[in-house]
Amino acid sequence: MVQQSLNWKGMAANLAAELKATGDLTARSLIDAVSATPRHLFVPRYFQNSGGAPTLWQERTEPDGESWLRPIYSNTTLVTALDQAEQVTNGWHGIPTSSSTQPSLTCRMVEALDVRSDDRVLDGGLGTGYQAALIASQLRHGSQLTACDLSGTSEAGKRLVQLGHDVDVLPADATSQAFNKKFDKAIFSFGLPWITDTIRSAMAPGGHLIANALGPLSAALVLLEADGDGNLNGPFLQGGGLFMPARHRDRDPVSLPAQVPASQGLTDIPVETFDNYQFKFLLAAHLPGVNLQYGTEEGQSTRRLVMPDGRWCELAYRDASPREPRYYGQGAPEIWKTLRWAWQWWTKRGMPRWERFGLTVTDAGHRLWYQSPEGESWAVG
Structure with missing residues (x-):
């Protein structure tokens, strides 16, 4: 058990006060919940980033005392699992695959859902x-x-029971699970590239769903409302929230297409554009599933867009000046064409933020809209 001298209750109350001060937490009932919920019970083990290349992760557990407890009651995302984990001198190497979400983001999402007692x-x-x-x-x-x-x-279920919460826990993939009930509210704390048909059909009329949609590149949060016909519609929220991508069971490995000779062209897209979350959101909507990779090659900074099927398009920069982009693979010229279109559209409209957009999901697919559902729109995917 946590030493009483470490005073987790005081730390939890301080965390709630901090989130209230920043505007991430406003509802009285949720302020009370953050103050009274022992987050350490849910994070008995996590990994702290100690820098380096590859990243050196420091394992933290209860025997570490205050150095374990204090980060838990700060507004911090805690990495709880590493893939390809390898113990090395002074720590671990590995790729983060699971985490305890930053409390401010959790609270913003729960408050945006407006959870009611009978939901x-x-x-x-x-x-x-x-x-x-x-x-x-x-x-x-x-x-x-x-x-x-x-x-x-x-383990998570046992922790909830320990606090008196008799939650219905399913060992299932929520993106494909056929639920036997309808939900008034739904929240997804992982990157959700698509609102699947099973999720859409699980929402009750008038129900609301919140998720980090159009990942893995996008950090935008969308709040969707279900209508009586099973359609979802709603805006992207001003505050974003980037999550680790969804994991799935039994997915076939990607088969990469054969490469073709390179094509080349000039671009006026500044290298810093690829650091702009608002532009990356728009790009993610028009290149579904795309990943962005940063690198260097022969003294040049590179930005490579990689599609799930292996097609890619790369731009190379020297001294912050555009150089010749190279793009390979079946269909890759279309990646370059979409990138240029997105940059031109976005800049001509004054670089709009993602809260100017919204999403409609029906049995016909996803549609991204600008300013209103009746305005300019595009099919996604």
Whole structure:
């Protein structure tokens, strides 16, 4: 058990006060929940970034005392799992695959959903269980909350039971699970490239869903409302939230297309554009599933867009001046064409932020719209 001298309750109250001061937390019931919920119970082990290349991760557990506890009660994302983990001198190497979300982001999302005491709620990614604990505290009964997770649900479920929350925990992929109930609210704490048909059909008329949509490149949060016909529609919110991409079961490996000789051309797209979250959001909507890779080659900075099927387009810069981009692979000229179109459209309209856009999801697919559902729009995917 945590040493009483470490005073987690005082730390939790301070965290709630900090989030209230920054405007991330405003609802009285949720302020009380953050103050009373022992986040350390849900994060018995995590990894701190100590820098280096590759990144050196320091493992933190309860025996570390205050150096373990204090980060838990700060407004910090905590990495809880590493893929390809390798223990080395003074720490670990590995790739983060799971985390306990930054509390400010969790609170903003829960508040945006406006969870009511009689709501039926879907938590699409249980993870450590901390988010589920905050949501359950807003409901009359824990059984009103259904939480899905691909792995490790037993431990998170036990932690929730320990706090008196009888949550319905499913070891399932929320993006493909056929639910036998309708939900008034749904929240996804992982990157959700698509609102799948099973998710859409699980929403009750008038229900709301919030997610980091159009990933993995986009950091935008969308708040969608369900209508009586099973369609979803709503705006992207002013504050973003970038999550690790969704994991799925039994997905076939990607088969990369054969490369073709390079094509070349000039670009006026500044290298710093690829650091702009608003532009990357627009790009993600028009190149679904795209990843952005940063690199250097022969003294030049490179920005490479890589599609899920392996096609790619690369721009190379020297001294911050545009150089010749190179693009390879089947269909890659279309990546370059889309990139140029997105840059021209975005700059001509004054570089609009993502809250000027919205999303409509029907059985016909996804549609991104600008300013209003009746305005300029594009099919996504």
